[in-house]
Amino acid sequence: MTAGAVGPVEPVGPVGPVPPGTLDALARTRPLPAATAVLRAALHTRRMLLLKALLVRVDGAHGTLPAVVRRRFEDDWALLERAERTDSTAVRAVLDYPTTGAWLAAALAAPDGPDLADGLAGLGAVAVAAALRAGCRFTTTRASADGTLALPGIGLLRCARGPVGLSGRAGALRITDGAGRTLLLPGPALAGQGTRWGADSDLAGPGTRWSADSAPAASGTRWSADSALAWSALYTLPGGSAVLDDLDPHRVPAGGIGPAALPAAERPYADPAAWAARWRDAQALLAATHPARAAETRALVRAVVPLAPTEGTGPALSATVRTAPGAVLAQLPADRRELAELLVHETHHTKLAVLDELVPLWRPGGSLHRVGWRRDPRPVPGVLQGAYAHLALMDLWWRARTGPARSWRRRAAERFEVCREQVAEALSVLADSDELTPYGREFVRHMGSHHARLGVSGHPPV
DSSP states (O other): OOGGGOOOOOOOOOOOOOOTTHHHHHHTTOOOHHHHHHHHHHHHHHHHHHHHHHHHHHHHTTTTSOHHHHHHHHHHHHHHHHHHHHOHHHHHHHHTSHHHHHHHHHHHHSOTTHHHHHHHTHHHHHHHHHHHHHTOOEEEEEEESSSEEEETTTEEEEOOSEEEEEEEETTEEEEEETTSOEEEEOHHHHSSSSOEEEEOTTTOOTTOOOOEESSOOOTTOOOOTTSOEEEEEOEEOTTSSOEEOOSOTTSSOTTOBTTTTBOBOOTTTTOHHHHHHHHHHHHHHHHHHOHHHHHHHHHHOOEEEEBOOOSSOSOOOEEOOTTSTTEEEEOOOSSHHHHHHHHHHHHHHHHHHHHHHHSOOBOOOOOEEOOTTOSSOEEHHHHHHHHHHHHHHHHHHHHHTTSSOHHHHHHHHHHHHHHHHHHHHHHHHHHTOSSBOHHHHHHHHHHHHHHHHTTTSSSOOO
C-alpha cells in the first residue's frame, strides 16, 4: 500500500479469470468451500484496487485538496500499512467488511472539494479499526464534526464535536476528548454483545477511567454531541463471526431501501435479542436441511443490518447493496424459516455481485422484462440476479420438502412449484438476450441445466 510506489492506474475493471469448474459450481448455486474461497479472494482484490484508485485520485487532486486534508490522508495510509505489516489477516477482515466497500464507493464518487475531503476522512476510521484488529501500537487525533466515529465491523464512538485522541496498544483503545474525559477499553469490549461504555458528562472529570455497562443503552436513552463520551460495540450473532450492524453510518444508502425508502433501524430499536434468537434458529434449520448451505451462509454473511419495520403484514423486506456484498439488509423475519430463506436469497445476490466484478456477466443495455417475483419490469442484470437467487431457493425448497422440519415441508413443496415456473420464464428471457457477455451466457446455460434437473429425480442434484 506504499503511496510513493503507486503510479497511474487504469479505471477499476475486472479482477481476473474464474478457475476451471468454479463458474459451473457457482451457476448451479453449489455451496462449495472452493467457490467461496474464490469469491472472498476476488472481493479482497477488488477492495485493494478501489483503495489504489482512491490513492491515485488524491494524487491527482494535489492542487485542490487542502494541505491538512492531504497530510491526514497520508498519515492514515501509513497507519493502515503498518497494521498490514503487523497482521495482514486482521487488516483484510476490516478492508473486506461490507461498510468499508460502501464508504469506498461513496468517496470515489464524491466531487472534488469539500465532499471529497469529507469522504477521505473515512480512511482514518478504517485505519484505526485495522490497527486495533492487528494489535498495533498507535496514537492519532481525529476530528469529529458530527460527534461520532464509526469503526467498521467494531462499533461506534460518540463524543463532543472537535478533536478526539485515540491510542491503541495490543488491541485495547484509550479515547480522550477535548474536555479531558477518557475511556479505556480493553480489547474484548471493542466488539462484543453490544457492550456500551460511557458516562454522564456531569460526573466526568479529566483522567476518569470508565467501566462497561453490561447492557446496551436502554430504550429512549438520549445523547448529545456536546455531552457524553460513550462507546457502543456491535452485537456478535450466535455461532460465528457475523455481527448485527445497527451503528455504521454507511450501512444503508442515503436514499433508503426499496420503493418505500426504508431507513436503517437505529439502536436501541434494532431488537438485538430477537435477531440473535432468530439467527440461531435459522442457522440450525439450515444446518439440518442442507449443512453445506448453512456453512456457505456463515462464510459469506459478515453483517446483518436491521431495517425499520413497516406497517401491515407481509414477509420481511430485504436487500443486498452491490457496493457492500456480505451485508444482509432486512426487516426482522417472522420466524426461523423466513430468515433461512432470506439468508439464502441474499447470499446469492452477494455471490453474483462479487462474481460480476471478477468476470462481467452482462454489458450495458436498455431492455426491460417481466418476471414472476416483481411487479415492475426489470433490466437484464435484475432478471439474472432474481433468477439466480430464486434458483438457490428452489434447491433449498427441494431439500426442505422431505427435510427434518415438518412445518416447512408443505410450504417448501408449494413454493418450489411456483418458483420453478417463474425461474423457467426468466431463464428463457436470459437465453434470448444479447446483453450477456460470453461468461454470462455460459453462466446462464449452467443455471438452466441445474433448473432442469431439480425435481426430476428423488434427490437434489449435487
